[in-house]
Amino acid sequence: MTGWLAHLVIVPILLPLVASAFMLSMDERRRTAKRILSLGVSALLVGAAALLLWSARESGPVAYRIGDWPSPFAITLVADRLSAMMLLLTSILGFTSLFYATARWDRSGPRFHALFLLLLMGINGAFLTGDIFNLFVFFEVLLAASYGLILHGSGTERTSASLHYIAINIAASLLFLVGVALLYSVTGTLNMADLAVSLSSAADENLALLEAGAAILGVAFLVKAGIWPLCFWLPRTYAAASPPVAAVFAIMTKVGIYVILRLSFLLFGKDSGGAAGFANDALLYAGLATMVFGIVGILAARHLTRIAGHYVLVSSGILLSAIGIGGEALTAALLFYLVSSTLAVSALYLLIEPVERHADEADIIEGISEPVFDDEYVGAIEEEETEEGVIIPGTIAILGGGFIFCALLLAGLPPLSGFIAKFALIDALFRHVSIALSHWALIALIILSGLATTIAMTRAGIDRLWTPGEDSPSRLSLVEVTPIGLLLTVCLTLMLAAGPAMDFMQATAGALHDPGSYIEAAGPAVQGGGAR
Amino acid sequence: MEIVLSLAIGILTASGLWLLFRPRTFQVILGLSLLSYAVNLFIIAAGRLRTDAPPIVGKGAADPAAYADPVPQALVLTAIVISFATTALLLVVLMASRGLTGTDHVDGEDGEA
Numbered sequence: 001m002t003g004w005l006a007h008l009v010i011v012p013i014l015l016p017l018v019a020s021a022f023m024l025s026m027d028e029r030r031r032t033a034k035r036i037l038s039l040g041v042s043a044l045l046v047g048a049a050a051l052l053l054w055s056a057r058e059s060g061p062v063a064y065r066i067g068d069w070p071s072p073f074a075i076t077l078v079a080d081r082l083s084a085m086m087l088l089l090t091s092i093l094g095f096t097s098l099f100y101a102t103a104r105w106d107r108s109g110p111r112f113h114a115l116f117l118l119l120l121m122g123i124n125g126a127f128l129t130g131d132i133f134n135l136f137v138f139f140e141v142l143l144a145a146s147y148g149l150i151l152h153g154s155g156t157e158r159t160s161a162s163l164h165y166i167a168i169n170i171a172a173s174l175l176f177l178v179g180v181a182l183l184y185s186v187t188g189t190l191n192m193a194d195l196a197v198s199l200s201s202a203a204d205e206n207l208a209l210l211e212a213g214a215a216i217l218g219v220a221f222l223v224k225a226g227i228w229p230l231c232f233w234l235p236r237t238y239a240a241a242s243p244p245v246a247a248v249f250a251i252m253t254k255v256g257i258y259v260i261l262r263l264s265f266l267l268f269g270k271d272s273g274g275a276a277g278f279a280n281d282a283l284l285y286a287g288l289a290t291m292v293f294g295i296v297g298i299l300a301a302r303h304l305t306r307i308a309g310h311y312v313l314v315s316s317g318i319l320l321s322a323i324g325i326g327g328e329a330l331t332a333a334l335l336f337y338l339v340s341s342t343l344a345v346s347a348l349y350l351l352i353e354p355v356e357r358h359a360d361e362a363d364i365i366e367g368i369s370e371p372v373f374d375d376e377y378v379g380a381i382e383e384e385e386t387e388e389g390v391i392i393p394g395t396i397a398i399l400g401g402g403f404i405f406c407a408l409l410l411a412g413l414p415p416l417s418g419f420i421a422k423f424a425l426i427d428a429l430f431r432h433v434s435i436a437l438s439h440w441a442l443i444a445l446i447i448l449s450g451l452a453t454t455i456a457m458t459r460a461g462i463d464r465l466w467t468p469g470e471d472s473p474s475r476l477s478l479v480e481v482t483p484i485g486l487l488l489t490v491c492l493t494l495m496l497a498a499g500p501a502m503d504f505m506q507a508t509a510g511a512l513h514d515p516g517s518y519i520e521a522a523g524p525a526v527q528g529g530g531a532r
Numbered sequence: 533m534e535i536v537l538s539l540a541i542g543i544l545t546a547s548g549l550w551l552l553f554r555p556r557t558f559q560v561i562l563g564l565s566l567l568s569y570a571v572n573l574f575i576i577a578a579g580r581l582r583t584d585a586p587p588i589v590g591k592g593a594a595d596p597a598a599y600a601d602p603v604p605q606a607l608v609l610t611a612i613v614i615s616f617a618t619t620a621l622l623l624v625v626l627m628a629s630r631g632l633t634g635t636d637h638v639d640g641e642d643g644e645a
Contacts, residue, residue: 133607136610144618144621147618156640159625159628159632159633163625163640166622167552173614174571181604184578184579185580190603
């Protein structure tokens with residue numbers, strides 16, 4: 001890493017921040033300029049994340065110390081395989097959601113683009129930072145932007161859902177601070193790599209305090225990840241948000257998962273002495289409970305947005321219980337599942353609005369033409385059906401195709417990437433020498449969640465797309481179809497390139513289980529050298 | 533000093549939690565503010581309690597033992613700014629919710645009570 005490439009690590013944070021600040025000074029009426037600017041920035045972010053991913057794959061973790069201060073004092077950013085992968089996922093979702101938003105959503109309230117870019121900056125920062133207090137700061141940035149975005153478009157439902165969302169997240173942030181303070185009071189450092197080193201040599205009498213700190217910190221992340229019983233806010237809030245916002249929020253639960261993944265392997269990995277494997281069982285059982293709650297929610301949901309919200313919970317549950325069980329093969333599988341399910345849920349959130357819009361129209365028309373007595377118009381209807389029953393309007397074909405695609409991805413049916421992910425998870429579970437009862441429960445719940453998703457999506461699909469109505473006017477604009485198509489193409493690529501992708505995940509999981517190179521890059525042992 | 537500080541943190545936390553679980557939005561905001569004061573005091577306590585010790589080292593070589601830990605103070609400063617901003621935002625949402633629903637109940641509708 002030499003020259004300008006060394007400064008690439010900070011680009012995913014600086015670029016959206018500068019663009020967003022610049023946009024605040026622009027007149028609200030210059031919409032086209034803002035759209036071009038924000039789409040350009042998010043496209044550049046995709047490029048930067050891809051470059052970082054490439055360099056992390058080639059040359060391992062890269063640490064960037066702002067101002068070139070020596071390590072435990074500097075604000076450290078670290079781009080390793082996991083962070084770079086999450087960055088790429090975020091920037092893809094950011095780009096597609098912004099693209100979709102230009103259809104009409106960015107006009108329903110002021111400052112949409114500036115808030116959206118700030119959200120991207122916060123998420124990117126949370127993935128890159130190597131320091132738990134900066135993690136707090138980036139969390140607050142992304143939360144503050146998300147408060148604004150939830151409220152975007154206004155309305156009673158959004159306002160009261162966001163009231164709950166904001167209150168819960170402020171309370172969780174306070175827990176975050178308590179956890180940080182406890183960890184700091186015992187170890188005297190906030191740098192994650194430094195924490196990992198000092199935790200492995202922590203005295204036994206401090207262990208209880210350390211574990212209490214880590215547990216309180218963990219609760220703050222679990223609220224973000226939407227674990228049961230801290231998840232009741234999630235489906236309602238995500239359903240209330242406007243579609244492009246909900247689509248990018250699909251990554252926000254994954255921020256919580258990412259931090260838990262990173263910290264539990266870094267701080268409580270196999271080298272960390274007395275605290276090794278801390279809270280793994282708690283994660284496993286809480287994850288299972290979340291899955292049960294999510295599955296019931298999926299089956300009970302009457303609206304597609306609720307189905308998607310509960311699916312987010314199910315995927316959080318799967319990821320958390322897989323983290324709780326651990327093991328390299330399972331970690332690789334869960335990373336693959338994380339990427340695939342995030343893309344699929346995001347595509348579903350984008351798809352819901354056009355589908356429901358169509359269904360709403362059908363409902364209205366149906367209401368008018370409904371016969372008062374069942375047998376009254378039978379003849380007339382049959383006659384019409386023979387004439388034009390076979391014509392499927394283009395809009396429905398596209399929506400239906402996308403819907404089937406999403407349903408297959410979410411339910412994990414072959415041949416798409418959702419299936420590969422779930423197969424890898426179950427395969428990794430079976431490779432354990434002895435399969436505990438909880439592992440069987442996880443396997444059963446993974447399969448059950450697929451069944452529940454299939455049932456719910458089939459029901460919703462029949463209801464929204466098959467219910468006969470008049471030909472719907474094809475009002476589906478290209479701006480709305482393209483991002484959905486892009487997301488599904490990424491999933492398709494993930495399916496076709498499952499081999500190389502899985503290899504990458506394996507290496508990432510290996511690096512997570514053996515955080516030596518991360519600690520070496522970001523920790524205090526390295527002398528001098530700002531950006532190595 | 534320890535007992536006073538821990539009592540203060542305890543009382544602030546207890547009152548904050550009680551208010552947080554109340555049904556009126558204004559009580560929830562006050563509860564969150566009290567909780568954030570408690571957390572700020574807690575962070576200060578995490579850096580060990582010292583009196584008459586400056587957090588900033590002057591020129592020349594200095595004995596670190598004579599100084600207070602500056603990191604928790606920096607953390608508290610950041611935390612205060614952030615909680616101030618989010619409280620302000622929550623207040624705006626509270627007002628909007630009051631205007632839209634006509635009630636100050638957290639669920640946007642009054643129960644039977």
